[in-house]
Amino acid sequence: MTEPVHRSADSRTRSRRRGLAALGTAALLVVSLTACGGGAVSGKSADGRTEITVSGMPPTTLPAGRKDFLAQVKAFEKANPDIRIKPTDALWDAKTFPARLASGQLETVFRVPLTYPPEMIERHQIADLSKEIEALPHGAEFDKRLLAPATDSDGKVYGIPTEVYSVGLVYNRELFSRAGLDPDKPPATWDELRTAARTITDRTGVAGFGMHTTDNTGGWMLTTMTYSYGGRMEKESGGKQVTAFREGPTGKALGLLKAMRWTDGSMGKQHLRGTDDLTRDFAGGKVAMLLGPPSTYGAYVSKFHGRPDAYGQAPLPSGGEKATLLGGGVAVVSPKADAAQRTAAAKWIDFFHLRTKYDPAQAAERTAQVAADKNPAGIPGLPFYDAKVSGPAAAAEREHSNVPLKNFDPYVNSLGTTEYVVEPPVAAQELYAALDSAVQAVLTRESADPAAELEKADRRIGPALDRSQR
Structure with missing residues (x-):
């Protein structure tokens, strides 16, 4: 899943052009990833320059963003006079992507969700970028956990992350205080979360915890919980x-939700909610805790007018493993690209997407621009590089941030020791859809049996897994 961005159109494209791409979900989250549409790899332009096509140009309906994007293209070409960029504005569409990929008509550089590279590597649909990444500024300092989804068993890397997120615990600090809980010490385990949710409900009357259940988000968050219990959804x-979700950990997660709903009464009575629904209720003080990445803060403040100081972000509670779901987008390159084009592609990806991750001046400029547009700026996220590279850029970003950074400390302090697990590699959305029903069942029917509901989900997802691997 990827997470939606809640900013004005032009400010969204302005921040995106500086490397702050929007992530999101088909539910909570899901990235508006661009890909597809352009012609075959071009080779050399008429004047002898290396020519590549790239996705990501805003459409004509966003004139300011389109103008900014083209200005970035012009700046890149000035800095790299031997390269010519041909941008396209085709948008990512999960329904049409397989056909466009099979037809060989994607751009030289296009983006896909982090779930896609393993299968594309297996089918030789994207190029090995190992050497090109090593040649980039700070290529050797990339956080290997972020490169893992695009790395094969031989250690070759086939993609460059452009935006990433990890799911954590979002909580209302004011409700914690009203319930007599310490907002600076959010639950670290699922047992602690269960206790906190019950306490909040008993002392404030507010639902202590809310769970996503619709539009594939229930399965997405159940997957996240499964990872924290040491399980996986596929093997x-x-x-x-x-x-693999009938092997134990997923059952524990589903059993916890059932117990909180029916034994504790700490989840309220509304249980058919997607990302916007749940975020709206959270911003309105109707839910004390939910699962989500730090970018949830953007919608919480800008779209649903939540109180900034009430927002808290912590790492995902542990069920025995300190692991969480890693999502986002990765830029990949057509296997048709020759050596010169692969080098040009890597340079473009670095220029357009990565500079704000390691360049303090770029990070400061980007954050200041977003803040000037009256949007949440400098929301903490995952560092792309090791501390000596990411640290100065993050510090520059913090100087211009307009969010309550201290409220994100529990999450930020956990990043160095958290295991990131990518979303299921095959038919992830279909799997999430099948599991939505299981989550809904245990929250709406007291008689629902978690094991039986997972068995039903298993039968539903089987055909999709088979079709995806023919």
């Missing part, structure tokens, strides 16, 4: 990915 068997 390899006989050369294919098969379901």
